[in-house]
Amino acid sequence: MIAHDIPPMDLAGARLFKGMLDRPTQEALVSALRDVVSVAPFFHPETRWGKQMSVRMTSAGRLGWVSDRRGYRYEPRHPTGAPWPEIPDLALEVWRAVSGADRLPDCCLVNYYGDGARMGLHQDRDEGDFSFPVVSISLGDDALFRIGGIKRQGSTQSAWLGSGDVLVLDGPSRLAYHGIDRLRFGSSDLLRDRGRINLTLRVVEIAPTASDEV
Numbered sequence: 001m002i003a004h005d006i007p008p009m010d011l012a013g014a015r016l017f018k019g020m021l022d023r024p025t026q027e028a029l030v031s032a033l034r035d036v037v038s039v040a041p042f043f044h045p046e047t048r049w050g051k052q053m054s055v056r057m058t059s060a061g062r063l064g065w066v067s068d069r070r071g072y073r074y075e076p077r078h079p080t081g082a083p084w085p086e087i088p089d090l091a092l093e094v095w096r097a098v099s100g101a102d103r104l105p106d107c108c109l110v111n112y113y114g115d116g117a118r119m120g121l122h123q124d125r126d127e128g129d130f131s132f133p134v135v136s137i138s139l140g141d142d143a144l145f146r147i148g149g150i151k152r153q154g155s156t157q158s159a160w161l162g163s164g165d166v167l168v169l170d171g172p173s174r175l176a177y178h179g180i181d182r183l184r185f186g187s188s189d190l191l192r193d194r195g196r197i198n199l200t201l202r203v204v205e206i207a208p209t210a211s212d213e214v
């Protein structure tokens with residue numbers, strides 16, 4: 001079940017829906033993601049400066065996010081050359097429930113955090129239109145999320161994201177700096193090998209296609 005009646009908590013302007021996905025729904029989503037990963041395996045992105053990120057990534061949707069020495073960008077294909085698989089329906093259902101958008105996302109970025117993985121403070125700004133939100137779904141281990149404002153310096157707020165939580169970055173929080181400081185590795189038994197999966201649903205390209213209709 002995807003709960004539609006949860007009042008969101010405010011987190012520096014972002015909206016946090018605690019426990020929006022119940023356990024069976026989380027399990028169904030993980031199972032759909034296994035199909036995604038079998039077509040588009042996780043890879044370790046490198047930054048432009050040749051540093052390997054601690055998070056492993058893949059994507060679903062028309063476009064996926066890649067990073068290598070040529071920089072960050074969205075691409076229509078996985079690094080192996082295969083097109084990205086479709087975004088799981090359950091993820092689209094979450095988007096419909098919380099985004100308020102009149103179209104569907106064209107990218108679902110899938111991040112896997114193993115023991116010790118983290119993500120430094122950054123803005124999500126490679127998309128074409130910041131009037132669409134970024135919708136984030138957390139699965140598996142608890143993670144300490146940090147969010148500030150639109151400048152890198154300045155005060156931040158932190159909150160633990162648990163399995164089944166949904167976070168919406170929109171309005172003034174759409175371009176807020178955010179990141180993951182650490183995991184409580186092994187705190188959830190949702191994923192066979194522990195760790196955490198985070199999905200972010202994004203509208204990347206401004207021109208919609210027929211498949212983007214809500």
Ligand SMILES: O=C(O)CCC(=O)C(=O)O
Pocket residue numbers: 109111119124136145161178179180198200
């Ligand atoms: O893992 C998270 O909760 C955040 C991920 C994130 O910020 C991103 O993929 O851009």
Ligand SMILES: [Fe+2]
Pocket residue numbers: 122123124178
């Ligand atoms: Fe992000």
